[in-house]
Amino acid sequence: MLLRRWTPPSQVPTTSLDHNGIPQRQRIIIRWCKLVISALIALTFLGFCIFYSLQKERFFNDGYRYKQQDQYEREQQLLFNTYIQDISDILLKITDKNNIDENILLHIRTKTLIILKNLDTKYKKDIILFLYERHLIQNNQLNLRGINLNDVELICPYDFSRLYLPDVIWSNAIFINCRLTFAILDRTYLINAKFINSTLQYTSLIDVNLDNSHFVKTIIMNTNFNGASFIQADFLQADIVQGNNFTNTDLYQAKFTNNQWEGKYINIIKHDFSNARLPNGTFQLINSEKNLIKNGNAEMECFANNQTIWTTIHDNTTLSTNITNNDTYWGNCSFVISTPTRVYQNINLNSYKHLIDTNNSILSFLGYASCNQSYFEMHIFRDDNILHALKIYSKPINGTESYRNKSMYLYGEYEYNLPIRTRSITIYFGIETFTIDHQCYFDNMTLRINQSKIN
Missing domain, CATH: 2.60.120.260 (Galactose-binding domain-like)
Incomplete structure (x- = not known):
């Protein structure tokens, strides 16, 4: 049988749409639409890939941060537990807790200064409570001058009398339910401090910086604020403010009620404002007749063989x-x-x-x-x-x-x-x-x- 090779016709069959149905302009529009649709599909796919990659990276980073945070928390807890155990072991060997050897106190001070530099705020609070319970920061036993307690919030579970923390950096401090009687906090930096439902009585706060501090439902009586700074401090919500030594304090723009300023509550116990800068910026009248030279006229040791003042x-x-x-x-x-x-x-x-x-x-x-x-x-x-x-x-x-x-x-x-x-x-x-x-x-x-x- 003789087979013939098939060849297509010279012209492709066309429909009526190819010749007269769609104008040239519409064909161009259709082509652009196809192009745009193809581009949108490609961009959508690309966006999905990018979004997926970012989500995957974010998920990985979140997991890594969580792992790092968890590890950091475990390290903090370990540091804290180790410190507590070490100090407890040292104290167990001491028979007289009120008369601890200076070398032992120096060792405790060194360990405390190091640990406080590496612990978060919540652990610093617990360190302070621990040292107080062990009578180490009462009555001038342990010297912690210069420690940083910024942002530490102290909620006192009981009487916090005779607390001894002079020369401490403690901005943004918060004292809640703290009965600070006979405490010594001289020269402590307490800017922006808040005292809430607390008591300051017979306390020494000489040369303390209490600028922008607030006293809420707090009793402030017979406290020595000699040389302290109270710029823009707020006493308005304090319960009782009586009989305090404000000698040489800076009370510029501090807020008091009239009764607080005059030391009135049930009775009147006046404050001492000698040499103080008052809330309006003026100064309490200075005793300009006071001679600051001791024995400037030779009368005090008039008949003595030797002069001891000069x-x-x-x-x-x-x-x-x-x-x-x-x-x-x-x-x-x-x-x-x-x-x-x-x-x-x-x-x-x-x-x-x-x-x-x-x-x-x-x-x-x-x-x-x-x-x-x-x-x-x-x-x-x-x-x-x-x-x-x-x-x-x-x-x-x-x-x-x-x-x-x-x-x-x-x-x-x-x-x-x-x-x-x-x-x-x-x-x-x-x-x-x-x-x-x-x-x-x-x-x-x-x-x-x-x-x-x-x-």
């Missing part, structure tokens, strides 16, 4: 007094120096620190001497004991007084603005040269501080 720099040199036979102006005695020497006295100005640091302090220093070779000096120190001002008075100012047929010359100045951060002054007086061959008398030395801006 110190001589040169060895084997004594500062003696000369009897003036009850002179009306000079009193019974004056200081006398017969050989070249320097005499000094240190004066602490911490009780004026807020007045000084707000640039409101004026100092007056005056002293009398009978000879031209005499001088006075005033060394002014910052709060870090760095000398930042020096005043030398080697020439008299206008003013002389008669003294036993001689003249006493006035040295010093009436007004001097103390630099900010001044905390102490050392007063010197003495004889400047070695050519002097007669006695030199010194008397009536005064150092007074007043405020430059009167309320």
Whole structure:
């Protein structure tokens, strides 16, 4: 049989739609639609792949973080348990818990400082409770100065009297149900602290920073806040505020009710606001007549062989007094120096620190001497004991007084603005040269501080 090879016709059969049914423009639109649909399908698939990859990575990361957190929690618990066990073992070997050897306390301090640097806040709270229960932070036993207790919330299960934690960093502290009687928290940094349903009574909070602190349903009585800072502190919700020592405190913009400010509750127990900056920014009236130099007129140790309040720099040199036979102006005695020497006295100005640091302090220093070779000096120190001002008075100012047929010359100045951060002054007086061959008398030395801006 003869087979023939089939070949297609030269033209593909067409329908009516190919010739006249769809215009050229519509065909272009259809092609674009097909292209868009194909692109959307590809993008959807790509998006699904990306989403799947991200979800897979997120799931993996969440699992990894959970594993890491779980491991971290176990490590924290292990550190805490080990510390508790170690300290408990040490204390079990001690018979007299009220008289622990210094070396043992040092060992406990070292372990505590290390563990507190590595523990979270919730464990730090338990460490404090543990140390208190073991009587280690009561009555000045264990020294934990400098520890960081920021954000620790202390819920006291019982009386927390005689707690001893001075010089601690404890911002954002929260005290709940804490009866802090006879506690010592001097110089502790308690900014933003909250005291809730607590008691501060016969407590020492000297030089504490309590800025922005709040006292809610809290009793505050007979507490020593000398030198503390209460800028924008809120006492309005406190239950009782009576009989507290606010000497030299900074109460700028602090909030009190009238009864709290006056120490009223059932009775009246007034506060002491000496040298304090008040909520309106003014200062309690300063006693500008107070002489900060002790025994500046030689009367306190008038008939003693040696002077103990003043110190001589040169060895084997004594500062003696000369009897003036009850002179009306000079009193019974004056200081006398017969050989070249320097005499000094240190004066602490911490009780004026807020007045000084707000640039409101004026100092007056005056002293009398009978000879031209005499001088006075005033060394002014910052709060870090760095000398930042020096005043030398080697020439008299206008003013002389008669003294036993001689003249006493006035040295010093009436007004001097103390630099900010001044905390102490050392007063010197003495004889400047070695050519002097007669006695030199010194008397009536005064150092007074007043405020430059009167309320």
